[in-house]
Amino acid sequence: MSAARPGKLEGVRVVDLSLFLPGPMLTRMMAEEGATVIKVEPPGGDPARAMEPFENGVSFWFHALNRGKTCLELDLKTAAGRDALWRLIEDADVLLEGFRPGVMARLGFGWEAVAARNPRIVYCSITAFGQEGPLADHPAHDLGAWALSGYLSVNDAPDGTPVVPGVPASDMAAGLTGLAAILMALLARARTGRGDRIDLSMFDALFPWGVHIMGEAVVDGRPVRSATQRSLGGHAFYNVYRTLDGKHVVLCGREAKFARNLLEALGRPDLVPLAESPAGPAHDPLKSFLATTFATRSREEWVHWFHGRDIAFAPVLDLEEAVRQPHVRARGLIVETDGAHLLGSPFRFSDG
Incomplete structure (x- = not known):
C-alpha cells in the first residue's frame, strides 16, 4: 500500500480568530490540505458550538467547519491572553480575523504591529464591507451584503417581494475569495520573503458573482428584473415548473438545441421560434x-x-433528498467517520 501523500499545505501554520461561517470555512479547507490551523476562540467558546442540530453531542455546524483544527480559548482583553496570541503569531504563516474594523488594532494586533513582529505573515481580515469606505462600520451579516449588492432584489417571489436566500452566498464567496487571496500571498512570499495584508469583504466578494446580469445596470443604467432577465426566470427554458404532485422541476439550459429537442418531443415544434426570442413577455405563451x-x-x-433525452432538466429536490443522492456519495460530499457525518472536500486532486 502506498503511503498517503503529504497535504499540499503541509508546514503552513494558520492562526484563526474568526467565527461563524466565512473564516472557519476558509481555514477548514486549508486544514484538509495539511495546514496546521490553531482556532482561537473567545471565552466560552465559538457560538457555533451551541447551534443545532447535534450529533454525538457536537454541533453539526461547528464540527463541519472546524474539524482538523486545534482549538483553544483566549481572553484577548487580558495580558495573559494577548501574550499567548503573540506566541502563536510569531510562528504563524497566516493570521485570519473576522472582527469589525479597528478591533484588532485596539487589542494591539493591528497589521502594522503584527508585521513588525513577523514580517513574513499573511494577515487576512474578513468583514462585511471592508476596512474602509462609507459602509466600513456598518454592521451586517450575509443578508445585508445581499441587500446592498442589489442581488436580493432579483431573488424575488412572483409578486416581486425579495425572499431570504437559502444559501449564504456572501459568506461563502468571502471564504473562497479569501482562500484564493491567501494562497496568492503565500506564493508571492516565496519569491519576496515578505508577507501581505488582505482586506477582504463579503460585499466585495459577492459583487462579481452577478456578472451575468450586472451589464443591464452598469451599461444600460436600468434595474434588473427577474421577470425579463434571461437567467432569472424571464426565459422559458431557464425556469421552474410545478408538477402534478405539487413538486417542481426546472429547465436549466437556454441553448436552442435543448428547446428544439423538448418541443419536438412534446409535439410542438411550432414553439421553437418563441424559445429563441429574447427573454421577457415574448416567452409568456x-x-x-x-x-x-x-x-x-x-x-x-x-x-x-427525460431520462436519455439531451435536454437540460432537473427535478427540484429538498435538502434531505439531495444529500442522499448516489452522486453525492460518489463524489464524497457527505462522509461518515467515527459515527459522525461530515461535509466532504470539494477539492479532487489526481494524487489525492
Missing part, C-alpha cells in the same frame, strides 16, 4: 404551455420521461 404540460405528470414521472 411558451411558459404557459410548459406550465400546463408539466402539471400533467408527477415529478418522478417527468424524471423518467
